[in-house]
Amino acid sequence: MPASERIPAERLTLPLELLAHGELTVRGRIREASNAVLFCTVAQDGATADCVYKPVAGERPLWDFPEGNLARREVAAYEISEALGWRLIPPTVLRDGPYGDGMVQLWIEPDPEARLLALVDGDEAGDGWKAVGPAEVGDGRTALLVHADDTRLRRLAVLDAVINNGDRKGGHLLPAAGGRLYGIDHGVTFHVEDKLRTLLWGWAGEPLTAEALDALEGLRAALAEGGELAERLGRLLTPAEVEAVRARVAGLRAGGVHPEPSGEWPPIPWPPV
Structure with missing residues (x-):
């Protein structure tokens, strides 16, 4: 496989391993989000995927949720989705990154023709x-x-x-x-x-x-x-x-x-x- 070949999300067999241990590189910021949401690539052993990185340090405090806790809730939601067997949430991990601990989630490209x-x-x-x-x-x-x-x-x-x-x-x-x-x-x-x-x-x-x-x-x-x-x-x-x-x-x-x-x-x- 050529070095740094990007693998589509549907072909990834071990996305959690890649997300958790690959080299995380920030490519830009998604500015519509209220908290810090960074578009990144993650690479390991020649495989590369796009992902989202939400550092805890970039979370906006909420009056009814503990400060610095939103990233962990995202990972917990993924765990529940997997346990239900429906796989409704993209692979999601908690890990260290360029701006400290945060949530890293596989990037999903939406189908522009779908109407929900x-x-x-x-x-x-x-x-x-x-x-x-x-x-x-x-x-x-x-x-x-x-x-x-x-x-x-x-x-x-x-x-x-x-x-x-x-x-x-x-x-x-x-x-x-x-x-x-x-x-x-x-x-x-x-x-x-x-x-x-x-x-x-x-x-x-x-x-x-x-x-x-x-x-x-x-x-x-x-x-x-x-x-x-x-x-x-x-x-x-x-x-x-x-x-x-x-x-x-x-x-x-x-x-x-x-x-x-x-x-x-x-x-x-x-x-x-």
Whole structure:
């Protein structure tokens, strides 16, 4: 293999090894992000991949989350995604980098033709879509915000309920080549209080699928005290946060339905996209 040959994400067989131990080179900054987000390449043994590096030192303090903790939450979200078996989050590691410890995640190039969100006139979502709610579109007008009635999005809605995602925006959905869907930006997660804010409310109150219930049962077993997943999460989250994950999994399994907005917290993040 020629030196420094870039390997597409879908062909990487050991992305975690490359992300964790490869040489990290900063190429630029993604300026739209509220925290420091750096576009990088990572190279090892002739293989090179694009990635995102979010140093802890570049995190903007949040009043309701511990300072310097968002990177660990991103890695914890990846661990939960893997345990569910759905692989909805790109490979993600915690490591040292040019600006200190931070989260490093494989870069995913989105499919520009995929449509997961839309604004429609009227009060009905239409075939193949699920309603989220009204959205302002300017000049005092509103339209109905809808998301695709898509199995991949439904899995992501379950994952968000487990990790208590407080910031599932449209821009955090990455449909990729080959029919894959990834979610990114999971720093605002795992709070012990209900913080769920998402665009994926289309299944609220509906029964969970048999697939979701099976995945949650597997996750429940993996979260048992003394298990490998519980130990890894214990290095990333507080004991109370790990216990809150167990409680949310148990609640979802017992209730058997997708969660609904609590009414105590804005249900949709701002800006939504």
